[in-house]
Amino acid sequence: MNKWQELLTRLKKSSLQSRLLVLLLLGFVLIILASTILMRSYLQDEYRMVFYEHKQKLLTSLVDRMEVELQHQEDSLRNLVEHLVIPSGWRPQQDLKLLLQVALSSGHFDDYVLLDNQGVARVDAPYFPGRQGTDYSDRPFVTQALEQHKAVRSSPFLGRKTKRPLIAFSLPVIQNGELLGLLVGTHELLNNSAFTALSTDFSRLDSGELYILDNRKNLYVASENAELVLQPLDTPAHDFLPDIVHAENHYGRLSDVQGNSWVYSKASLPLMDWTVLHITPENQVLAPAESLLQQYLIMKLLMLVASGIMILWMVKRLLQPIRQAIEQLHSAVTSDKGYQPLDAGIQGEIGQLLEAFNSLQAWRDQKERLADELVSIVSHELRTPLTSIQGSLKLLDSSEAVLDSEQQKQLLSLAYRNTERLRYLVEDLLDMAAIKSGHLDVQLQVCDLLPLLEETGKNLACTLDSRQQKLLTHVPQEKILIKVDPRRFLQVLSNLINNASKFSPVHSDICVEVAVTSTRVKIAVMDEGPGISQAEQERIFERFTQGDASPQRKQGGAGLGLAIAKELTEAMGGHLNVKSENQAGSCFYIDLTRVI
Amino acid sequence: MQTPTRILCVEDDLDIQLLLQLALGKLGGFEVMLAASGEEALQKLEDFLPDLLLLDLMLPGMNGLELFERVRQLPEFTQLPGLLMTARVAPQVPEEWQQPGILGVLTKPFNPTSLADEVRSYL
Numbered sequence: 009m010n011k012w013q014e015l016l017t018r019l020k021k022s023s024l025q026s027r028l029l030v031l032l033l034l035g036f037v038l039i040i041l042a043s044t045i046l047m048r049s050y051l052q053d054e055y056r057m058v059f060y061e062h063k064q065k066l067l068t069s070l071v072d073r074m075e076v077e078l079q080h081q082e083d084s085l086r087n088l089v090e091h092l093v094i095p096s097g098w099r100p101q102q103d104l105k106l107l108l109q110v111a112l113s114s115g116h117f118d119d120y121v122l123l124d125n126q127g128v129a130r131v132d133a134p135y136f137p138g139r140q141g142t143d144y145s146d147r148p149f150v151t152q153a154l155e156q157h158k159a160v161r162s163s164p165f166l167g168r169k170t171k172r173p174l175i176a177f178s179l180p181v182i183q184n185g186e187l188l189g190l191l192v193g194t195h196e197l198l199n200n201s202a203f204t205a206l207s208t209d210f211s212r213l214d215s216g217e218l219y220i221l222d223n224r225k226n227l228y229v230a231s232e233n234a235e236l237v238l239q240p241l242d243t244p245a246h247d248f249l250p251d252i253v254h255a256e257n258h259y260g261r262l263s264d265v266q267g268n269s270w271v272y273s274k275a276s277l278p279l280m281d282w283t284v285l286h287i288t289p290e291n292q293v294l295a296p297a298e299s300l301l302q303q304y305l306i307m308k309l310l311m312l313v314a315s316g317i318m319i320l321w322m323v324k325r326l327l328q329p330i331r332q333a334i335e336q337l338h339s340a341v342t343s344d345k346g347y348q349p350l351d352a353g354i355q356g357e358i359g360q361l362l363e364a365f366n367s368l369q370a371w372r373d374q375k376e377r378l379a380d381e382l383v384s385i386v387s388h389e390l391r392t393p394l395t396s397i398q399g400s401l402k403l404l405d406s407s408e409a410v411l412d413s414e415q416q417k418q419l420l421s422l423a424y425r426n427t428e429r430l431r432y433l434v435e436d437l438l439d440m441a442a443i444k445s446g447h448l449d450v451q452l453q454v455c456d457l458l459p460l461l462e463e464t465g466k467n468l469a470c471t472l473d474s475r476q477q478k479l480l481t482h483v484p485q486e487k488i489l490i491k492v493d494p495r496r497f498l499q500v501l502s503n504l505i506n507n508a509s510k511f512s513p514v515h516s517d518i519c520v521e522v523a524v525t526s527t528r529v530k531i532a533v534m535d536e537g538p539g540i541s542q543a544e545q546e547r548i549f550e551r552f553t554q555g556d557a558s559p560q561r562k563q564g565g566a567g568l569g570l571a572i573a574k575e576l577t578e579a580m581g582g583h584l585n586v587k588s589e590n591q592a593g594s595c596f597y598i599d600l601t602r603v604i
Numbered sequence: 605m606q607t608p609t610r611i612l613c614v615e616d617d618l619d620i621q622l623l624l625q626l627a628l629g630k631l632g633g634f635e636v637m638l639a640a641s642g643e644e645a646l647q648k649l650e651d652f653l654p655d656l657l658l659l660d661l662m663l664p665g666m667n668g669l670e671l672f673e674r675v676r677q678l679p680e681f682t683q684l685p686g687l688l689m690t691a692r693v694a695p696q697v698p699e700e701w702q703q704p705g706i707l708g709v710l711t712k713p714f715n716p717t718s719l720a721d722e723v724r725s726y727l
Contacts, residue, residue, distance in 0.1 A: 399620075399716040406717050415630075419626075
């Protein structure tokens with residue numbers, strides 16, 4: 009038990025390949041076992057059936073021939089009886105003797121005895137001294153024939169004078185309704201013509217033993233082994249013979265005392281109340297099946313070994329990319345080389361798995377890059393306004409005397425502007441964090457669009473002035489209501505205008521155009537900047553991206569603004585999109601539901 | 605009196621431009637020309653004929669290094685020296701920045717009161 013458990017544990021820890029090998033071997037053994045058992049029982053049944061049918065035919069033909077022979081014997085005896093009497097009674101003794109002598113030469117019987125109506129022998133042929141006068145009335149077949157006046161076939165018996173196994177046929181000799189006596193013809197069982205012919209046929213049966221058995225007395229009537237004749241059936245060697253004789257089936261199998269299996273077939277000879285029986289040791293019957301099974305097994309084994317080798321080879325090939333991948337991953341961890349894309353090798357699930365590994369790693373790399381980029385962008389974005397603030401304050405502090413009042417004012421507003429810039433950046437980062445964690449705070453209320461636009465313009469005047477840009481607004485002359493969070497809406501709009509300003513040349517115009525239908529409001533922010541290519545338009549609303557994807561970005565900014573603006577617009581139930589052609593400026597537009 | 609050294613500052617942030625103008629021009633005594641982009645710098649180069657280029661690395665369009673290479677390819681500016689300015693936080697100066705003509709790298713934030721001296725130390 010412990011050994012098994014140990015083996016099982018070892019198997020669980022072993023490689024996939026050896027597990028498959030064990031599984032395969034087990035499967036093979038099971039397949040071989042199951043198929044052998046099935047095949048064996050099928051073949052055995054089949055061979056038994058064929059054997060039975062064959063023997064049955066043979067036995068039937070034997071029985072037919074015996075019946076014909078017996079009928080001939082009876083006919084010849086009846087024929088003889090007619091010649092034995094004359095109208096006055098028996099023929100003279102001399103004639104009778106002669107007739108019997110003649111009949112003897114016909115070969116139908118080995119021995120004729122004429123009995124008188126008391127069962128006492130009167131004439132015999134061939135002549136045995138002392139037989140005449142012997143009383144045979146104690147023989148059942150004599151008694152029966154005398155009493156019932158009819159032909160009687162005897163069971164086998166031992167001849168009184170001859171001391172040899174015999175069967176007899178007694179026929180009443182009747183004249184004018186009066187029983188004169190009996191004509192008895194006897195056969196020697198051991199050299200009877202009919203049974204000699206049969207035994208020639210016995211030898212044609214390649215194996216097994218053939219017996220003729222008497223049902224009434226349970227005796228051997230005929231056997232290749234002469235010693236058995238007239239012996240009782242229940243000899244130790246074949247103690248099962250009585251069972252067979254009385255079995256209902258004409259064929260079947262049995263075991264003897266030693267446990268050997270025998271297959272039997274039988275046919276009955278009702279005329280004599282005999283059974284013709286053929287028995288064969290079962291292993292002889294099944295020998296061809298066994299040899300066939302052996303061949304089948306060898307072929308099966310060869311096939312299984314061949315297919316096993318093929319399957320193993322395939323499994324090895326299948327697992328090769330995984331092994332390689334494992335090695336590669338190990339070395340990626342242990343050495344500083346980092347992750348090398350795995351060779352997916354083959355198609356199918358394993359290839360897909362390895363590909364998935366690669367894309368997972370690529371995704372992680374990108375995340376890492378994005379995080380790195382965020383740090384470097386944010387630090388850059390922090391440093392630029394910090395440089396301005398620190399620089400202007402230092403100048404104001406230490407070089408007051410050198411600077412005129414205009415310059416001092418300039419420096420102050422510069423410092424102020426940049427603290428604003430810092431504030432926006434920090435707010436952007438917080439907003440982004442809120443969006444990422446899903447805690448964006450948006451308080452919707454119905455607002456008039458126009459004041460919001462004006463406020464945005466006012467807020468951005470300073471920035472636009474510093475770049476000498478003009479903000480043009482085109483708004484239809486009607487009241488336009490929208491449902492937004494005013495603070496957030498201002499943030500989105502400022503972001504768009506700020507962007508427009510940042511990416512447009514100095515002295516250019518930035519245009520805010522409002523178009524309305526009965527249900528929608530569209531606010532477009534257009535600039536005269538370099539425009540955005542189609543590919544960049546697709547990514548521009550992602551975090552940390554600016555139009556130009558080169559490592560050295562053209563413009564400051566953390567690349568968070570548009571991503572935040574889009575999220576905010578969508579949180580307020582609107583859409584933010586871009587339309588742009590390279591070199592022809594960009595148009596960002598907010599699409600909102602109009603409140604009537 | 606010696607003619608002041610002429611510096612062309614290429615910096616896209618207008619606020620920093622102002623600081624450079626004051627720190628180098630007003631305080632440092634250099635003659636300062638400002639440009640917001642590489643293109644603008646290339647336009648102003650021929651008229652201004654600077655003695656030194658002060659380049660911000662991150663510029664719209666071409667970056668500071670690209671601009672420097674472009675300028676050095678012009679026949680009359682093959683020997684024009686340059687100073688790089690960056691807000692990048694890097695412990696080491698990347699190799700690509702160490703090329704003939706680049707005198708050094710200034711980091712942001714800079715101290716406007718000592719910037720002129722720092723620039724002068726490279727000359």
